[in-house]
Amino acid sequence: MDIKELKPRVKKGLWKPDEDMILKNYIEAHGEGNWASVSQKSGLMRGGRSCRLRWKNYLRPNIKRGRMSDDEKDLIIRLHKLLGNRWSLIAGRLPGRTDNEVKNYWNTHLNKKNSQHKTTTLGPKNKKKPQQLPTTQPICSRNSENDNQESHGRKDEDITIKSPQMEDTESFNFDIEEPSLLLSHNSLFFYEDEPFMPILDSFLFSEAFRSIGEETT
DNA sequence: AAACACGTCAACCGCTTGCTG
DNA sequence: CCAGCAAGCGGTTGACGTGTT
Incomplete structure (x- = not known):
């Protein structure tokens, strides 16, 4: 007998409105957390992780749906950098x-x-769905010795200076290999030539730095 | 109108981290 | 210190909608 057959059947695929309702009502009544029991006690035939994801991504209050504003696009680009x-x-x-x-x-x-x-120079064959980028690394340089907790499973013990998609970001006039962008002695990096710096507000900048700093300590 | 190609995005999967006993 | 479990994260998949031929 297959051991899988002993497990309760877990539903997969798109969530239906009634399932959303059940999950929402349950969490509003009992609160978040312990997702395994949420899926059981609510009567949803969903895995705990599925419930968590659905709540986190769609049902949670204050979720903003719809098009990204220009500000948001801009922010994403800069934060991704x-x-x-x-x-x-x-x-x-x-x-x-x-x-x-x-x-x-x-x-x-x-x-x-x-x-x-880049793709425009490659001819019509490249109209096909763009390849998912391979796993990319933060562009900051790191000390590998104090970074082993950071990897988050990406098996990236080796220090990655330049993420693959950065090769496609010439439009940003950005080159991490430029010496002035890297501090020689630690894991942080510095954008002397950051073309968007005037736009990047100081709060965001300090927060971004703080995030990186937390990871490297 | 039908078939195909492509784009989008919701959801799943594998893995790591963090917590608890 | 270790094992087990839940939660979180990022990569990937696949269904569905839309555009094109």
């Missing part, structure tokens, strides 16, 4: 937006846009 694919950190700076939404938006809109000038 600072933080790399740290979607949760980036989303944390965009009120009402979720990491999943930011990630999707980057992959479908901004990432494509950034590499557009």
Whole structure:
């Protein structure tokens, strides 16, 4: 007998409005947390992780849906330059937006846009769905010795200076390999030539730095 | 009108981290 | 210190909608 058959069947796929209602009502009544029991006690035939994701990404109050504003686009681009694919950190700076939404938006809109000038030179064959980028690393240089907690499973013990998509971001006039952008002695980086610096507000900048600093300590 | 190609995004999966006993 | 579990994160997949031929 297959052990899987002993497990309660877990429903997958898109959530239906009635399932949303059940989950929302349950969490409003009992609060977040302990997602395994949420899925059981609410009567939803969903896994705990699925419930958590649905709540976090769609049902939670104050979730902002719909098109990204120009400000938000701009912020995503700049934060991505600072933080790399740290979607949760980036989303944390965009009120009402979720990491999943930011990630999707980057992959479908901004990432494509950034590499557009390249694809146009490659001919019509490249009209096909753009390749998902390989796992990308934050562009900051790091000391590998004090960074092993950071990897978050990305098996990136080796220090990555330049993330793959950065090769597609010539439009930003950005080159991490330029010596002045890197502090030689530690994990932080410095944008002397950051073209968007006048726009980047100090709060955001300090917050971004703080995030990186926390990770490297 | 039908078939196909492509774009978008919700959801899942694998993995790591953090907490608890 | 260690094991087990829940939560969180980022990458990837696949369904669906829309545009094009």
